[in-house]
Amino acid sequence: MAHNPEGNRKQVHYVGDSRVRADRPKLYPPDYSEFPGKTEAFIPDFLLKEWMVAAVFLVGFMTLVMSELPPLGEKADPTNTSFLPVPDWYFLFLYQLLKYKWASGPYVVIGTVILPGIAGAALLLAPWLDRSKERRPHKRPVATGLMIVTIIAICALTWAAEAEHEKQLESAPGRKPKEAKVIAADERGYQLYKQSACIKCHGDQLQGVNGPHLIGVGNKPGMSAEKIIEIMNNGRGMMPAGMFQGSKEDQKVLAEWLMKQKQK
Amino acid sequence: MSKKVSRRKFLTYMLGGTAGFLGAGLLFPMVRFAVDPVMKKGGGVGFVDVGMRVSEITDRPKAVQFKVHRKDGWYQPEEGELLTAWVMKDEKGQVVALSPVCKHLGCTVNWDSNPQFKNQFFCPCHFGRYYKDGTNVPGTPPSKPLDKYQIKIENDRLLIGPVNKA
Amino acid sequence: MLRAIYDWVDERLDITPIWRDVADHEVPEHVNPAHHFSAFIYCFGGLTFFVVVIQILSGMFLALYYVPDIVNAHPSVSYLQNELAMGAIVRGMHHWGASVAIVMLFLHTLRVFFTGSYKHPREFNWIVGMLIFLVMIGLGFTGYLLPWDNKAYFATKVGVEIAASVPFVGKYIATFLQGGDIVGAVTLERFFALHVFFLPALLFMLLAVHFILIRRQGISGPL
Numbered sequence: 001m002a003h004n005p006e007g008n009r010k011q012v013h014y015v016g017d018s019r020v021r022a023d024r025p026k027l028y029p030p031d032y033s034e035f036p037g038k039t040e041a042f043i044p045d046f047l048l049k050e051w052m053v054a055a056v057f058l059v060g061f062m063t064l065v066m067s068e069l070p071p072l073g074e075k076a077d078p079t080n081t082s083f084l085p086v087p088d089w090y091f092l093f094l095y096q097l098l099k100y101k102w103a104s105g106p107y108v109v110i111g112t113v114i115l116p117g118i119a120g121a122a123l124l125l126a127p128w129l130d131r132s133k134e135r136r137p138h139k140r141p142v143a144t145g146l147m148i149v150t151i152i153a154i155c156a157l158t159w160a161a162e163a164e165h166e167k168q169l170e171s172a173p174g175r176k177p178k179e180a181k182v183i184a185a186d187e188r189g190y191q192l193y194k195q196s197a198c199i200k201c202h203g204d205q206l207q208g209v210n211g212p213h214l215i216g217v218g219n220k221p222g223m224s225a226e227k228i229i230e231i232m233n234n235g236r237g238m239m240p241a242g243m244f245q246g247s248k249e250d251q252k253v254l255a256e257w258l259m260k261q262k263q264k
Numbered sequence: 265m266s267k268k269v270s271r272r273k274f275l276t277y278m279l280g281g282t283a284g285f286l287g288a289g290l291l292f293p294m295v296r297f298a299v300d301p302v303m304k305k306g307g308g309v310g311f312v313d314v315g316m317r318v319s320e321i322t323d324r325p326k327a328v329q330f331k332v333h334r335k336d337g338w339y340q341p342e343e344g345e346l347l348t349a350w351v352m353k354d355e356k357g358q359v360v361a362l363s364p365v366c367k368h369l370g371c372t373v374n375w376d377s378n379p380q381f382k383n384q385f386f387c388p389c390h391f392g393r394y395y396k397d398g399t400n401v402p403g404t405p406p407s408k409p410l411d412k413y414q415i416k417i418e419n420d421r422l423l424i425g426p427v428n429k430a
Numbered sequence: 431m432l433r434a435i436y437d438w439v440d441e442r443l444d445i446t447p448i449w450r451d452v453a454d455h456e457v458p459e460h461v462n463p464a465h466h467f468s469a470f471i472y473c474f475g476g477l478t479f480f481v482v483v484i485q486i487l488s489g490m491f492l493a494l495y496y497v498p499d500i501v502n503a504h505p506s507v508s509y510l511q512n513e514l515a516m517g518a519i520v521r522g523m524h525h526w527g528a529s530v531a532i533v534m535l536f537l538h539t540l541r542v543f544f545t546g547s548y549k550h551p552r553e554f555n556w557i558v559g560m561l562i563f564l565v566m567i568g569l570g571f572t573g574y575l576l577p578w579d580n581k582a583y584f585a586t587k588v589g590v591e592i593a594a595s596v597p598f599v600g601k602y603i604a605t606f607l608q609g610g611d612i613v614g615a616v617t618l619e620r621f622f623a624l625h626v627f628f629l630p631a632l633l634f635m636l637l638a639v640h641f642i643l644i645r646r647q648g649i650s651g652p653l
Contacts (some may be wrong), residue, residue: 038465039456044275046457049464051282053473056481058289061484061523061530069518070513070525075504076583078613085584090567092534098592108595124560126543129551135546136653147543244514290484293516293523294491300514337495338509339501 071197086165096161119150171211171237181215182206183260189257192250206261209249211239218262225255311416311423316351318420321359325375325396328361347397349413349424350375350385354397356374361424363411367400368392373410385410406430455645460652474538474648479637481531485569488524489626496576498622500615503578528570535566547650555643560635565629574626578618586621587613 029103030075077083087095093118097103111166122129130143137144139160182190182205193199210213213259217223235241296303314330317421328351331344349361350373362385371389378386384401385394393401398410414425439586440446459465496509497503511517512643539559548556575586590613594604609616 035283038459042455042457044279045521048275048279050476055282057477065519065522065526070522071580072507072577073579076578076580083580083584087572087585109597112592112595127548127556137544195424249512291520294487297514297516297520298494310580337504
C-alpha cells in the first residue's frame with residue numbers, strides 16, 4: 001500500500017489554495033489520549049486485529065449458511081385460509097403485543113403507536129434524557145434499569161409469540177399430502193373414528209377440517225399408539241382434552257388403527 | 265530502524281492475507297453463482313418433428329415453422345418457442361434446413377423477396393444476399409454462409425434439431 | 431509500481447492527508463481485543479458493517495436472477511436457489527445475513543448504550559445510529575416480501591394492517607405501502623424498489639455520516 005511515513009510530499013502548486021491542510025490542528029482532541037495505555041496505528045496494526053475478528057465471524061457465518069437452507073415456502077396464495085401468518089422474528093414482540101386485550105381492539109393505538117412511540121422517542125432522545133456526566137452503567141441506574149427492563153420485555157414477548165405460534169401450528173389445518181387415502185378403511189378403527197368427535201375436526205377422509213389432517217400420522221417421528229391415546233385424553237394445541245368418549249378398549253383399537261395411517 | 269520496517273511489512277502482508285481470505289470467502293460463492301450459466305452445458309434442444317413429409321420437399325426453399333421447448337431459466341412457455349427454417353433439397357437431392365438468421369447482424373432473411381435478386385436469400389436490413397445453398401454472395405455485408413440446422417429423417421418425416429455450430 | 435501510481439495520483443489530488451488521517455490515527459488500547467479480550471464488544475459495530483457489506487454483495491448477485499413480479503418472483507427465487515450452483519449459499523447469505531445484521535446492530539446499540547457513549551459530544555452520532563437502525567428494519571420488512579411465498583405474503587399483510595391501525599394517517603400509509611387496495615403486484619414492485627434503491631441509498635448516506643463522525647470525534651474513552 002502506498003504509504004508515506006516519511007512525509008516527503010512533493011510540492012503541488014494550486015491556484016487559490018482553499019484545501020484543508022494535513023497539519024492543521026485538530027478540532028476534537030480524542031479524549032482517550034489523556035489516558036495512559038498502548039495506542040496503535042489504525043493501519044496496519046489495529047485493522048489487522050479487526051479483520052481477524054471478521055475472519056472468525058465469517059467462518060461462523062458461513063457455517064450457519066451452509067448448515068441451514070434458506071426457507072422458501074409455496075408460492076403466495078391469497079385464498080389460502082389455513083396459512084398461519086408469522087412476521088420475521090424481530091417483529092414478533094410487536095406482533096405479540098397486539099394480541100393482548102389492553103393493546104388491541106379499541107386500544108390498538110396503545111400497541112401500534114403509543115408504546116412503540118414512547119420507546120422509540122426515548123431511545124432516540126437518550127442523550128438528552130440521560131444528561132449526567134457519568135458513563136458507567138451502574139452509576140446511572142435509571143437509564144440502565146429501563147433498558148434492561150425493555151430488553152427483558154422484548155425477549156419475553158418474542159418468546160411468548162414463538163411459543164404460541166408453535167402451539168397453533170400443531171393444531172392448525174395444514175396442507176394435506178397430494179395422495180390422501182384412508183388406509184384400512186374396512187377395519188373397526190375407522191368405524192370408531194367416524195362415530196367419535198374426531199371426524200368433526202379431522203374430517204371423514206382424515207383430510208383435516210378445523211384441525212390438522214391425520215394422513216400419514218403413523219409415520220410422524222415419535223408417534224405411537226400410546227402417544228395418540230395421550231393426545232386424545234389430554235388434548236393438544238387447540239384440541240380440547242377428553243375428546244374420545246368410548247371405552248378404553250375401543251380407544252386402543254382406534255389408536256392402533258391411526259398408527260396404520262402411513263404414507264410413503 | 266530496519267527491524268521496525270520489517271515488522272510493518274509483516275503486518276501489511278498479514279493484513280493483505282486476511283483481506284484475501286475475507287474477500288475470497290465472500291466472493292467465491294457469489295461469483296460461482298453469477299457465472300453458472302457459462303459453466304453449464306447448453307441444455308440441448310432436441311429434434312422436433314416439423315410435420316412435413318420428405319417427399320413434399322422440393323428444390324425451392326420453403327419456410328417451415330416449428331416449435332422447440334427450451335428452458336430459459338425459470339421461464340418455459342407452455343406453447344414453446346417458434347423458430348423458422350428454410351427447407352429445400354440441394355442438387356444431390358439431400359434435404360437442407362437453413363437458419364433464417366442473417367450472419368451479418370442477425371436480421372431475418374427471405375427467399376426470393378427482392379425482384380432484383382431472383383433465386384437468392386435476401387436480408388432487408390443491409391441488403392445481404394446468399395445463394396440458394398446458403399453461401400454468402402461476395403461483396404454483400406455477410407461474411408459467412410447461413411447456419412444449417414441438424415436434421416434427421418425418420419419414416420419419411422423431417423425432424424429438425426439444433427443449429428450446427430461451425 | 432504501486433508507489434509510482436500513488437505518487438502520480440497524489441501529485442494531482444493530494445490524497446496523502448486523507449490517507450494519513452485514516453491510516454495513522456491512533457486506536458486506543460481499551461477497544462483493542464488483542465489487549466483486553468473483553469474489548470470484543472467494541473467490534474460489534476465493525477462486524478455490523480461487515481454484515482452490511484455481505485448483504486450488499488449477495489443482494490447485488492441475487493439481483494442477477496430475481497424478478498420483482500408476482501408471476502415470476504417465486505419461480506425465479508426457486509430457480510436461483512435450486513438450479514444454480516451455490517444458489518442456496520448466496521441466498522442463504524442474504525437470508526441469514528439479514529437476521530445476523532439485526533442481531534449485530536442490536537448488540538452494537540446496547541454496547542453504545544451501556545458504555546454511555548452517546549453522551550456529549552456524540553449525541554448526533556447516536557441519532558444517526560438510530561436512523562440506521564430504522565432503515566435496517568425497513569430493509570428487513572421490505573425484503574421479507576420479495577420471495578413471494580405464503581409466509582412473505584401473509585406477514586406483509588399483517589404488517590400493512592398494523593400500519594393501517596395508526597389513527598388518522600394509517601389508511602394513507604397502508605395505501606402508500608400497498609400502492610393500491612391490496613397486497614399485490616404493485617406492492618411487490620414498490621417493496622422491491624424500496625429494498626434495492628431507496629433504503630440502501632439512505633443507508634449509504636447515513637453510514638457515511640456515521641463513520642465521518644466517529645473519525646471526527648474519536649472513540650469514547652475507557653470507563
